[in-house]
Amino acid sequence: MIAVGNGDGKFALDPTSGAISVLGSLDYETLTTYxxxxxxxxxxxxxxxxxxxxxxxxxxxSDEKPTCTTNSFFESITEPGVLTSQTVSEVK
Incomplete structure (x- = not known):
């Protein structure tokens, strides 16, 4: 049985296996640990x-759709190019 911490009924405990199940959704912005x-x-x-x-x-x-402030990106690499693994550009 869940003795403490399940006052809002978000979890269930299987009495035979001991497996804990989530009943419904958990919101990271509301609470990060239970x-x-x-x-x-x-x-x-x-x-x-x-x-x-x-x-x-x-x-x-993230429950927000990703957005970009521009639709085009341009990078220039001089010869002979990238010889080792390195970051040329990042899109965040």
């Missing part, structure tokens, strides 16, 4: 339990 405290128990009598902290890290992905 620390969850998970608790596991055996089937013994008395039952033994253990807890662990699992941190889910959200990787940012």
């Amino acid at each position: 620390p969850l405290t998970v608790k596991a128990a055996d089937g013994g009598s008395p039952s033994k339990t253990v807890t662990a902290v699992v941190t889910i890290t959200v990787t940012g992905v």
Whole structure:
């Protein structure tokens, strides 16, 4: 079970495998990490339990379309040209 950190219900824990699943979408701009405290128990009598902290890290992905300020790019290389691997131009 997820004991702490899932108040908004974004995650589910499979009780058999222990796999954590995401329920819905996570927004990097809203929150970049989710620390969850998970608790596991055996089937013994008395039952033994253990807890662990699992941190889910959200990787940012741009949801904006890329744009360029110009449609043409020009670079000049003098002879004999590029002899080694080097950057001639970068488009960011």
